[in-house]
Amino acid sequence: MRVPAEAYPMLEAVETHLPGLTHAQQEGLVWWVYGAVLGGNACQAAVVTALEPLVGPDGTEALRRRLRAWGYAGADKDVPCQAEVTPAACFAPLLGWVLAWWRGDSLPLAVDATALSDRLVVLAVAVLYRDTAIPVAWHVTEATRPGGWVAPLAALLAALAPAVPPTQTVVVLADRGLWSPRLWEAIRSHGWHPLLRIQEAALFRPRGGKTGKAAALAPGPGHAWVGRGTAFKDAPKRKDATLVAVWEVGQDEPCLALTDLAPDDVGPCWYGLRAWIELGFRTLKSGGWHWERTRRTDPDRVARHWLVLAVATLWVVATGTRVEDAERLGVAPANLRVAVPPPPADGPRAASVFARGLARLRWQLLRVRRLWSRIWLWPDAWPGAPPDLHVVLWPH
Numbered sequence: 001m002r003v004p005a006e007a008y009p010m011l012e013a014v015e016t017h018l019p020g021l022t023h024a025q026q027e028g029l030v031w032w033v034y035g036a037v038l039g040g041n042a043c044q045a046a047v048v049t050a051l052e053p054l055v056g057p058d059g060t061e062a063l064r065r066r067l068r069a070w071g072y073a074g075a076d077k078d079v080p081c082q083a084e085v086t087p088a089a090c091f092a093p094l095l096g097w098v099l100a101w102w103r104g105d106s107l108p109l110a111v112d113a114t115a116l117s118d119r120l121v122v123l124a125v126a127v128l129y130r131d132t133a134i135p136v137a138w139h140v141t142e143a144t145r146p147g148g149w150v151a152p153l154a155a156l157l158a159a160l161a162p163a164v165p166p167t168q169t170v171v172v173l174a175d176r177g178l179w180s181p182r183l184w185e186a187i188r189s190h191g192w193h194p195l196l197r198i199q200e201a202a203l204f205r206p207r208g209g210k211t212g213k214a215a216a217l218a219p220g221p222g223h224a225w226v227g228r229g230t231a232f233k234d235a236p237k238r239k240d241a242t243l244v245a246v247w248e249v250g251q252d253e254p255c256l257a258l259t260d261l262a263p264d265d266v267g268p269c270w271y272g273l274r275a276w277i278e279l280g281f282r283t284l285k286s287g288g289w290h291w292e293r294t295r296r297t298d299p300d301r302v303a304r305h306w307l308v309l310a311v312a313t314l315w316v317v318a319t320g321t322r323v324e325d326a327e328r329l330g331v332a333p334a335n336l337r338v339a340v341p342p343p344p345a346d347g348p349r350a351a352s353v354f355a356r357g358l359a360r361l362r363w364q365l366l367r368v369r370r371l372w373s374r375i376w377l378w379p380d381a382w383p384g385a386p387p388d389l390h391v392v393l394w395p396h
Contacts, residue, residue: 001062003030004054006365009373010034010315017097018311020089028070031063032308033315037361042289042309044068071296071304087303091137091156092163094310098127098134099163101318103339104379106169109136109192110277111153111178114284118143119297122306125156126280128173128273130324130353130380133280134317135310136160140299149178154186161190171195171261173274181237188260195244195259195271198231202256204243205230206394217392218247218254224268224385227394231258244268249388263393269383283354284309288316313354318375320357324349325378333360339376 003011007030014026021029035047048064055063073084099107108128115121121143126133137156141147157172164170170192174183179196187194204214206229217225224246231239242261246268247254257271285292289309296302325342326333364371385391 001027001031001055001059001066003027004034004368006368006370007034009371012373013097013315014311017100018090018093020093021085022083025070025083025085028066029308029311032067032070033312034365035067036289036308036312037316037358038365040288040358040362041293042291042305042312043293046290071301073300085304085307087138087307088159090307091159092161094307094314095127095136095160095163098136098314098377099165099168101375101377102379103341103376106171106382107164108171108173108273108379108382110173110274111156111183112175112274112277112281113149113178114281115143116292116294116302120299120302122302123149123152123156124277124281125153125160126277128276128280129317129377130321131276131279131349132283132313132317132352132354133277134314135280135284135306138303138306138310140303140306142299150180150182150186153178153183157186157190157192164190164192166191169193171259171270173197173271175274181239184239184258193259193261195257195261195266197255197257197271197274200253200256202231203233206243208395214243214245214256215254217243218245221247221249221251222388222390223247224389224391225394226263226266226268226391228263229394242266244271246271246389248386267382268385268389268391272383280313283313288313288354288358315375316357316361317353318357318377319360319372320353320355321377322372322375323356323360324353337374339374339378342378345380 011030014029035051036042039046039050044067052060109125110128111125113121113123121141123139124135125137126135137160139152139156172187172192173195176197176199179198184194200215202214203211205211206227226244228242231241241258242263244257245254259266322336323333326336328342
């Protein structure tokens with residue numbers, strides 16, 4: 001069962017960037033992504049239904065068996081074997097694929113967790129991109145299984161590290177629920193920069209100043225403070241770091257984050273990008289691939305299925321980038337064949353880059369048009385401070 005000719009650019013990209021998969025696994029992955037795009041749903045039943053017109057009634061059952069077997073361990077297949085998809089072996093190549101299309105000087109990553117009711121928890125590392133996120137590494141565990149999250153997250157970062165050139169600036173963001181000195185050190189061990197949110201009650205001593213509540217350095221809405229000093233009082237947690245304390249207008253409390261970047265090298269509103277991973281989780285679920293409808297309960301099978309979600313998201317978002325850039329430049333997407341710096345967005349997006357990419361891919365596949373081979377990822381600039389935010393840099 002050969003991949004349709006219009007999907008050859010996707011197959012060629014999978015062969016190039018995920019060479020550790022066997023040819024059968026590469027083709028199976030493309031079938032999964034092809035069906036997920038057509039059906040707007042990555043669940044097996046929806047994928048099979050979307051692909052049925054391509055394979056015909058006589059080929060539907062064979063396709064269903066092939067898709068199901070793609071996610072099985074080798075020992076669980078109809079003919080037991082040692083061949084199985086190993087997601088962890090794909091993490092570095094997957095990030096390498098992202099970087100091959102990347103047109104930015106710095107790479108924002110976020111770590112976070114998403115749950116599937118009370119059954120499963122997925123710890124994920126994702127690339128933050130244009131109001132969404134592209135997963136590049138993940139760890140799936142049963143929701144009731146005891147154990148901390150820092151060690152698995154550190155292992156995911158270590159798995160990704162070989163894909164990142166030494167010259168690439170990487171900033172890793174995480175919410176205050178994941179703050180840990182171990183995570184801080186795990187990030188820095190790769191030459192990357194943490195930007196981790198901390199609790200509002202945390203103590204901080206500005207360089208040359210006195211210890212007090214970090215939140216007090218942003219005295220009210222419309223104020224921000226960025227400066228070097230020492231965070232926390234107890235020796236095991238104490239860190240020499242830059243504090244970013246921001247209380248934006250309309251917020252109920254300040255946001256406090258620590259980084260090892262110099263105060264001049266970090267923007268007061270950079271941490272706001274972390275919310276994009278939550279938007280990315282929404283894309284994986286009800287806003288896109290409907291992962292929340294899965295019946296899978298085995299963590300290993302779910303981890304394999306996430307490779308489908310990751311590659312599908314990457315391809316859709318890159319396609320949406322070409323569509324969005326073409327609109328900003330005032331040309332037809334089909335005529336924009338070279339990545340060029342797009343003008344800044346003029347206000348909020350009317351449609352997400354994911355929605356644009358999914359609509360374009362469906363149109364191409366339904367009209368049996370060959371998918372674009374020239375697609376890219378050009379990130380938005382890091383956000384600047386809004387005009388109503390008074391920022392103090394310390395020392396002055």
